[in-house]
Amino acid sequence: MPARLTLVSHALCPYVQRAAIALAEKGVDFERIDIDLAHKPDWFLAVSPLGKTPVLLVRRDDGTVPVFESAVICEYLDEALPPPMRPADPLRRARHRAWIEVASATLATVWQYDTALDAATLERRRIELAKRFEQVEGALGEGPWFDGAFSLVGAAFAPALRYFDVFDTFAEADVFATTPRADGTPFRARRSRARVSAAAARIRRAPVRPPRRAVAGATRRGRRAPASAAGDGGPR
Numbered sequence: 619m620p621a622r623l624t625l626v627s628h629a630l631c632p633y634v635q636r637a638a639i640a641l642a643e644k645g646v647d648f649e650r651i652d653i654d655l656a657h658k659p660d661w662f663l664a665v666s667p668l669g670k671t672p673v674l675l676v677r678r679d680d681g682t683v684p685v686f687e688s689a690v691i692c693e694y695l696d697e698a699l700p701p702p703m704r705p706a707d708p709l710r711r712a713r714h715r716a717w718i719e720v721a722s723a724t725l726a727t728v729w730q731y732d733t734a735l736d737a738a739t740l741e742r743r744r745i746e747l748a749k750r751f752e753q754v755e756g757a758l759g760e761g762p763w764f765d766g767a768f769s770l771v772g773a774a775f776a777p778a779l780r781y782f783d784v785f786d787t788f789a790e791a792d793v794f795a796t797t798p799r800a801d802g803t804p805f806r807a808r809r810s811r812a813r814v815s816a817a818a819a820r821i822r823r824a825p826v827r828p829p830r831r832a833v834a835g836a837t838r839r840g841r842r843a844p845a846s847a848a849g850d851g852g853p854r
């Protein structure tokens with residue numbers, strides 16, 4: 619296993635949180651460097667071809683290797699470190715990978731919900747999320763965890779679900795009205811466990827809203843809208 623790991627992060631990035639959760643589950647020490655996505659340092663662009671966080675810098679005796687893309691980072695960590703967070707069976711493993719894709723799509727919709735500028739868009743996104751969580755609820759079966767145990771699928775969904783703790787404080791989102799098993803309750807219980815306390819503490823401390831490179835235009839509930847969808851540091 620590599621001697622040292624550095625997670626190159628943005629303080630509010632939910633994709634970083636996936637990697638932080640996996641690292642906490644593996645119980646390894648890692649260094650975390652937060653960068654300003656509005657002013658990406660040259661060294662960061664050199665290790666992140668898409669200019670996105672997270673990047674995991676793996677320092678070994680023979681040099682430093684950057685690994686980018688949260689799903690790939692999590693898979694790498696799972697292959698390199700115990701305990702396993704995916705099943706060994708190839709078909710079950712493929713299903714895990716597929717649902718991690720669903721988690722990424724969900725995160726994008728959560729972002730669109732969070733940044734909706736008018737009531738009609740907000741409602742459209744809310745319905746989209748409710749339907750998505752119906753799919754998730756179906757995949758959970760009896761739950762509480764996908765395929766019976768906390769896994770990389772759980773690590774991928776947790777950062778999306780935590781937004782609802784905050785949404786619930788200012789809006790009647792009611793996204794989980796018919797999907798009680800998909801509302802993230804198991805994640806909240808798990809956050810109190812010592813094994814994930816380090817990552818969870820970081821996650822809880824982080825305010826929900828990623829920074830804006832520029833602000834302009836109307837506000838929803840007093841919050842400014844991004845000048846453009848691109849380059850605002852939000853989930854893709």
Ligand SMILES: N[C@@H](CCC(=O)N[C@@H](CS)C(=O)NCC(=O)O)C(=O)O
Nearest residue numbers: 631632633670671687688851853854
């Ligand atoms: N597919 C990527 C998405 C990562 C992502 O979108 N990161 C955002 C911050 S949360 C970012 O770096 N945005 C900056 C940009 O796109 O310029 C992953 O899973 O790691």
